[in-house]
Amino acid sequence: MPNHDLMVKVSNLRKSFTGVDALNGVSFSVGKGKVVVILGPSGSGKSTLLRCLNQLETQNSGEIWIDGEKITASQKQLDRIRSEVGMVFQHFNLYPHLTVLENLTLAQRIVKKVSRAEADEIARQQLAKVGILEKADAYPSQLSGGQQQRVAIARALSMKPKLLLFDEPTSALDPEMIKEVLEVMLELAREGYAMVVVTHEMGFARAAADEIIFMDDGKIVEQAVPEKFFSNPVEPRTRAFLSQLLAR
Amino acid sequence: MIAKNVKKVDLAVSMIASQRPSLRERLRTIPWWLVAIFGLALLTTWAVTTQPAYASAFNYIKAGLSVTLVTTLVSFAISTLAGLFLGLARVSNNLFWNNVSTFYVEVIRGIPMLVLIFFIALVLIPGVTLGLKNLAPVFQSAGLIGIASSLQELQTSAMPMNIRAIIALSITYSAFLAEIFRAGIQSVDRGQMEAARSQGMTYPQAMHYIILPQALRNVLPALGNDFISLLKDSSLVSILAVRDITQVARLYAGSTFEYNTTYTTLAVMYLTMTILLSFLVKFIERRMNSNAKP
Numbered sequence: 059m060p061n062h063d064l065m066v067k068v069s070n071l072r073k074s075f076t077g078v079d080a081l082n083g084v085s086f087s088v089g090k091g092k093v094v095v096i097l098g099p100s101g102s103g104k105s106t107l108l109r110c111l112n113q114l115e116t117q118n119s120g121e122i123w124i125d126g127e128k129i130t131a132s133q134k135q136l137d138r139i140r141s142e143v144g145m146v147f148q149h150f151n152l153y154p155h156l157t158v159l160e161n162l163t164l165a166q167r168i169v170k171k172v173s174r175a176e177a178d179e180i181a182r183q184q185l186a187k188v189g190i191l192e193k194a195d196a197y198p199s200q201l202s203g204g205q206q207q208r209v210a211i212a213r214a215l216s217m218k219p220k221l222l223l224f225d226e227p228t229s230a231l232d233p234e235m236i237k238e239v240l241e242v243m244l245e246l247a248r249e250g251y252a253m254v255v256v257t258h259e260m261g262f263a264r265a266a267a268d269e270i271i272f273m274d275d276g277k278i279v280e281q282a283v284p285e286k287f288f289s290n291p292v293e294p295r296t297r298a299f300l301s302q303l304l305a306r
Numbered sequence: 307m308i309a310k311n312v313k314k315v316d317l318a319v320s321m322i323a324s325q326r327p328s329l330r331e332r333l334r335t336i337p338w339w340l341v342a343i344f345g346l347a348l349l350t351t352w353a354v355t356t357q358p359a360y361a362s363a364f365n366y367i368k369a370g371l372s373v374t375l376v377t378t379l380v381s382f383a384i385s386t387l388a389g390l391f392l393g394l395a396r397v398s399n400n401l402f403w404n405n406v407s408t409f410y411v412e413v414i415r416g417i418p419m420l421v422l423i424f425f426i427a428l429v430l431i432p433g434v435t436l437g438l439k440n441l442a443p444v445f446q447s448a449g450l451i452g453i454a455s456s457l458q459e460l461q462t463s464a465m466p467m468n469i470r471a472i473i474a475l476s477i478t479y480s481a482f483l484a485e486i487f488r489a490g491i492q493s494v495d496r497g498q499m500e501a502a503r504s505q506g507m508t509y510p511q512a513m514h515y516i517i518l519p520q521a522l523r524n525v526l527p528a529l530g531n532d533f534i535s536l537l538k539d540s541s542l543v544s545i546l547a548v549r550d551i552t553q554v555a556r557l558y559a560g561s562t563f564e565y566n567t568t569y570t571t572l573a574v575m576y577l578t579m580t581i582l583l584s585f586l587v588k589f590i591e592r593r594m595n596s597n598a599k600p
Contacts, residue, residue, distance in 0.1 A: 141506025151501035165505035
């Protein structure tokens, strides 16, 4: 059922990897301009859920709508939807053989058929936005982890996405670099990008999320606005998870 | 005990102060194998320039150089291209192409190269020629008289052995190079393909712009080594009476009975070419490492 106020709608998603149920009937939605943060212990299925949204994993059953459009088996449709959905990975996955600028312009040019001059212009705008314009001609290996992840965010932004997916974007970073990445993400949330973020950063969840989803064992255990989620969680499993984090 | 230790320290201090490694250490760092090869090269040059027997052997054999080099270069070019596509098929999810290429690679790699060269040149190529000839009536009945008559005129012996040799080496080496390309493609991090696909690139686009450039950089040394192997294995085509340096040397030795001079000269000729090429490969490898941007 398409709903035109929703950027993402997921209905009864199931996915299993050789005998293990990663997703066990998950349904949720993300409003336009809303930020949803997915929390949960490792192995709870949160990354699998995120990767299903742009079909890096294919579900066994269940349906996904992106911006009112149902994802079908058509590869052509999928490629188009992917070009409108930005993804930021835990390990950045920048293209090591290309400069920072080329990392941002390649897909614009070959997927969206944007002219080189226009692609360059857009790329430089996005690099300026994440505060790293001076590295445009550097190679990814010459940057710090935090800088690489900001470039990866700029790469996603340069496709002018209507939805951004973040898969544990700070988990591979040294502590002192986490902040610079979270600040960029917080800024994007304020600008009104629709975002689905898998993370362990509670501070970010509290500050940026419109809604928090807590997952365990391939199911959504609890779903609430941040204030309620952190101060007054209903489910015992959520409480256990949060108290463990606070004890750290 | 203490005195002994003091002495040891003194020795260490004096060694650091002088900064001179011992003679034994310095001898260890010299690449003696290279010195030996250099000496061999000098000896050969001396022999070819001053000894009439060696000089006449070399002058006779060098007539085959162009055949050896052309066979090697053309076979390598064809097998690189074919190997690339076979390698791509090996990593593809397409069940048909994946199985076809795996079948090809496993069959070719399981047969000795000498046998394969005989088989391709003397069984496969005449067989295909005969098969095409038998297709002539089909084209005839379809009204394509031109094609039919040109097929009718095919002779199983028409193709020169030089070409057959190149085809045989290309078929053989494309299977080896397919494995190199497959390994190279698989050495690229999985996240690269995911990142490219997540931006909306098609599989061929992701391969072309993201995976292959990184894979090629990884396999360049291995490709260079296979080029050297191909140069050496090109000597096998002499059994098809192709006049490469090995075949010419055999003819010369057979007619003059100068086995010593002939085969020494031949061996040194191969060695010179392979050593020069391996330096070139090392040079390229070093240059790639110095401006690597992984």
